[in-house]
Amino acid sequence: MLQELLCRQKDVLMILPYVAIVQEKISGLSSFGIELGFFVEEYAGSKGRFPPTKRREKKSLYIATIEKGHSLVNSLIETGRIGNLGLIVVDELHMIGEGSRGAILEMTLAKILYTSKTTQIIGMSATLNNVEDLQKFLQAEYFSSHFRPVELKEYLKINDTIYEVDNKAENGMTFSRLLNFKYSDTLKKMDPDHLVALVSEVIPNYSCLVFCPTKKNCENVAEMLCKFLSKAHLKHREKEKCDVIKNLQNASNGNLCRVLKHTIPYGIAYHHSGLTNEERKLLEEAYSTGVLCLFTCTSTLAAGVNLPARRVILRAPYVAKEFLKRNQYKQMIGRAGRAGIDTTGESILIMQEKDKKQVLELISKPLENCYSHLVQEFNKGIQSLFLSLIGLKIATNLGDIYHFMNGTFFGVQQKILLKDKSLWEITVESLRYLTEKGLLQRDTACRSEEEFQCNFHITKLGRASFKGTIDLAYCDILYRDLKRGLEGLVLESFLHLIYLTTPYDLASQCEPNWMIYFRQFNQLTPAEQNLASLLGVSESFIGKKASGQNIRKKVDKDIVNRLYLSLVLYTLLKDTNIWSVSEKFNMPRGYLQNLLTGAASFSSCVLHFCEELEEFWVYKALLAELTKKLTYCVKAELIPLMEVTGVLEGRAKQLYNAGYKTLMHLANANPEVLIKTIDHLSRRQAKQIVSSAKMLLHEKAEALQEEVEELLRPPSDLAAGVAPSVEKE
Template identity: 25%
Template sequence: MLIKSLDLPADVRNFYIDSGIEELYPPQSEAIESGLLNGWNVLAAIPTASGKTLLAELAMLKSISKGGKALYIVPLRALASEKYNRFREFSSIGIKENGIRVGISTGDFDYRDEWLGSNDIIVATSEKTDSLLRNRTSWMSDITTIVVDEVHLLNSANRGPTLEITLTKLMELNPECQIIALSATVGNAGDIADWLDAGLVISEWRPTTLHEGVFYGSGIDFRNSFKAIEARTDDSSLNVLLDTLSDDGQCLVFESSRRNCVGFAKKAGPVVAETLDPETSKALEDLVLQIIEFGESDITYSLAECVRNGVAFHHAGLNVKHRRIVENGFKDNLIKVICSTPTLAAGLNLPARRVIVRNYKRYDPNFGMEPIPVLDYKQMAGRAGRPHLDPYGESVIMARSEDEVKSLFANYIHADAEDITSKLGTENALRTHVLSTIVHGIAGTRDGLMSFMGSTFFAHQNGTDDLKAIVDECLDFLVEHRMLDDQGDKGFVPTSLGKMVTTLYIDPLSAALIVEGLEKARYVTDLTLLHLVCRTPDMRLLYLRSKDYEGLNDFVIEHKDELVDIPSPFKATDYEFFLAEVKTAVLVLDWINERSVEYITRKYNVGEGDVHVFAGIACWLMHAISVLSTLPDIKWPDVTPLLEKRLQYGIRPELKDLVDIRGIGRSRARVLYESGFQNIDDVETAGMDTITALIGPNLAIKVFDDISMKNKMKVKV
């Protein structure tokens, strides 16, 4: 099917033709035949790199050409940025008088972001979309096309319930809206399509042929062929990797843990470096300088050394800038190998000639090392083969015995992906959504709630009988903790606390624990508030190591009056969980007391990215405490706004004014403060030359530009 034959405005057709896309892939043609351009719902369950995004683009642009508005929902912030940058290319398409406008929203969860309504395409995470619904954002009812990327994440225990409820609410709010759902190939795609009332496009077609095989012994056993691999080193994975590079390909290596990722990248570096040409080596040195500039911990220098050799590791422990440098270096074909945890397979568009799965097992805290799901393997394998660049793609699983070879073929290569099942059926998953559904006015009685729940994917798969008891438990909890008022036959009315909790996008249990904790606290310090934050289910906790217990016990004894609700040490499970809370609180305390990132990463065995995640979540929850403090019937401390800012920047109180200057973070603010400058006025008075001597010319220019802009804004006010 040719682009020029599609029922689209000429400017849209020409945009794709001019960019080199003249003909649709077979699954794309099937989607058109299923009513994609006629406003019908479509679920496309097709492999990675088979053109799913183009389907969404065509549907959105057709809708916009008729005066509509599109919402593109993604699971990850990184993916949101990638799609936002892609859709901004539509600004040249002349179907709107002022061009197609694109907005992105992934941040604060307690804002309506009404300004986004002026855009034609809005990109948002599922959590942000949920929060926009909770905050009654007016433009949500104007959406005419909804795209749900990675809809198979309904199967995720963490993200699935929010995605499911958000979709259910959107279908309730905009019943005439077109839904385009994009998915990996899963076992029960028809089940999801039936729930969405969507036409189903299911295909295994790929633009680049994928060969899947298992390495054992002297080579790779593909389904119908065998490829011998030269034994250049004593490590089979390195040999497979070097074979890829010798054919001018790039390689993605998937490992089971961060430690293994870093370890293999370091091992691969010296042998990969020998394959690099002088021009590539010179370009890599520029990346090395960028990595060092944007890093503060030991991992920075490990990453820099790997990248110097043409290799990188990629996992959630890296800071955001390091991840972007690695991704862009790989896209530019400077970095030849990325060793990653499976998270890379799910979220980012980084295909390679060959994918090596070094370890198909992953650590589970409850069961130890467990084989990964077939769906996860298919996501990894799907990254093999760059469309229009590689003649083929290869996915290789490393085996350790002949029996394992047979098992891997049976359980992964020849296996179908698992069925997707709803994860909505627990109190933990439903509690926040029951409250938000009542606050949002979608339902106000038990019967109304059950009617709404009857539209969920869970009910589609299982009926509503199992949900009734769970909904009742949630309602009882919300009434007990003063978030709902039970008015008998009239139903439930949200209280001021309930409305606030929903708007803040925190778990009702978090709010209950915070309120109860402050009531029990003997006196309130920074540690008290941080411990309250770390007690909540919204906070991510550090793992305990055997060597932690003695030091944490001593800390608890020393600070017992500042900690909330200390359980008995004889209740082993409760006390261990409590110690994990304390350990996490102390990490965040180190952060706001300006301990270096290097010190924190070493002490707690975490990455730079982890430090910012812990601080970011704590900042969000401290903001929630600040807002909740406005409730008239509860006494709250007045230190939370300052603590919120300290968590955002990792600073002591005296730096709070300096970090308001754009480009001045915790380190440079400390340099300025120690040199006698306490606020913006002090910096402005000192002048350019003095500040340049302290922080360098480039940043000094940005600082004074920012000060000038702030002064102009003051004049306008």
């Protein structure tokens, strides 16, 4: 990436699977950008400019999630700047075979291959099997290595016997040792898997991860371990563990999770999606520095941030109720062994006798094959692909679209994946669907939609859906909701706008607590209650549901659920204290934060949707403000500080109270002074905060400079047809 940015003078896009990893990379690479003279730009959640700022001299390293990476590539193709992108690096390339996100990643890469002959693609994965198909799709060279800086030993445990995984042995394993640990009757009952014995061999001097099947199990196991661990663990780095607890309280307005309060003194914490971003970040930092020595975690940590361990224990060969897949197993055990810290790494999979046959298959079978999801995911896959191909003028007739499809990952695998229909039939059907939905128009000269040269044009609604990256299953519902909103937009509060930007897919999975719903509904103002009745949700309906009565009258379940989530988001914006809202609605605080992130992201999408439709001009300014509020969900004065990567609410408050009130204050701060001024701030964190602030300030200054030069350009340039660049936020 550095070679591309500095030597070849081209922009680079790095695609990562999760927002947390994007932010980790931004923090780590901003200092390189400052020293070496390139920009590091974040494209995740609601962050990112479309089209990206056009730089005169300095190049940009875009670090993006899968979805934002796709939008960025679309934007570069549309503005004729795809040639500026010299390199794309895709981490966890095997995700191309995982549902709608895999379909989006495939679309991104297929468009690059089709529109740019100069952009290099590098994909990386530790868990790929059918590489030949991907090689063919990407027209790629394949490099593989089995080198591991730290040797990994795999073990299986049945009862109190530990076996080493040995491919040469007849049944795939050889006897290693018996567990040597004195178990009381109480301990045997509470810990039948001997976890206390297994972790005691490693902690507190080395680190350990215990993967559990469910979130609740993570918390239970963490508490159980603390009951039976030696009290000597409490003395290990005692002061630093007290600091971790204080930091967590500072970051959460004085609140602290009951389980963490009990487990952190032992050097143990749980790690799953129920934690807030602030909690997760603080716990990960404490684990990385060895203050915490054990995480009980769910499988998502295996594909998430970089947290290796001396020993990895798999509590059971299951994720929830599903039996482990080979690539999930490899991801988890791959966390064992820390380069530069440990000389060995080991994994132990705990199993019951009943699972023995399946586990032996699991450890010996090859990794699962990776298959395209482009056609399985109709609305998020093939149909949205066709809409964008025509919208971007990459391919506008049936023949060219069919040719494009043959060059995709799906095209490579079509003989395996297609049973009843041909690729030609699927292409024709999808184009017909988009035409019937009013997103595309066919040339009037076309006698049949199956004509090879039959041209298609994108409609205004189609362009809005494609620009806003709206799931095509919901684009007409969104249009209808926005249209209805214009007839009586309630602007007494943010509630109506929040309702319009509450993600449809989250609402469809929601199960309201009717008593809470009724209580919160009664606290709304008359104007807000009037909004609910306009939507078809009455107080009497919610009251009857809360009292368990049968209701004959049909009410749209999706609207009811969406309004419930809107009330949650509205309360969060008013209160800004995630803990009190979590208590009010009886929802996990991590879920609330994910809801906020999803709403901010969808609000940004709805904004881009409205920008393409003149009739929705009124929403533009309103949604720009709402997106910002949902993104940060803090008091207005903290927003400038929270634009800095790695600065979350708790840290922003500390900085603001210490006099660092603007981006400029932070960019000009001395890291050594910051460490002394801000409690519990490490040198590495201080340097990253200053680097990120400098990077943001440089970006803003450069954008203003561009604007000034644009305004001062001599009229002769404009007369010669050099068009000024228009930038949309």
